[in-house]
Amino acid sequence: PISISTMGCGNEADLEREQQARVALREQYLRSLIAMVGHTIHFTMYERVNVSAFFDASDIDILNFQVSDLQTPLGVHREALLRCSDIISYTFEL
C-alpha cells in the first residue's frame, strides 16, 4: 500500500517523473537483494540482538527474509524466516 503513494493532485508529467524515480530506485534495490543471495548477512535487531545468516529470499513487499544457518545465541537454525519489522539494519560485504 505505501508503494502506491503519489503526490496526489500532481499533473501527468509530475506523475510520470515520480514513476520513473520509483522504477530506478526499485530496480537498484532488487539488484542489491540478488547480490545478497548466498552471502553471510549480519542482522541488527531490536533489543540489541545481533544474528547472522545466509540470505535466501525476500517477499515482494520486503516483509520477511528467508535465511538459512541462522546463528543465534540459542543455537543454529537451519532455515528461518525473519520478520523485517524486527530488524533495524543488515550488513554484508562484497
Add this chain to the structure above:
Amino acid sequence: MSEWQRKSPLEWQTYVNKEVKVTAAEKHEYKGWVLTVDPVSANVVLVKFMENGKVCVSVILGHAVQKVEIVNEGDDEMKEQLAHLFMPEESKVYGH
C-alpha cells in the same frame, strides 16, 4: 508511518549518490553513500568502499530510520562507481 517512510520517490531520489549519516532506532548510526532507497519499504541502501578493495553494504530498514543528514554531495566518479556496483556485466558494456 515515520516522516522518512512518507517521502515521495522524487524526494528519496535526492539522496541517491550522496554520502549521508543515518540515525536509526535504538541510537544506531550509519554512514555511507546512498545507492538507493526502496520505494516499497523505504529501506536505505548505504555503500562503503573499504581500503582492502571490498565493498561494505548496510541497509537500514525504513521503519527504523529516524534522521538522514547529507554530509557529502559526491561527484560524477562516485556516481559511476555506485551505478555499476550491482549491474550485470553486459549492462556495463552496453552503458558506454
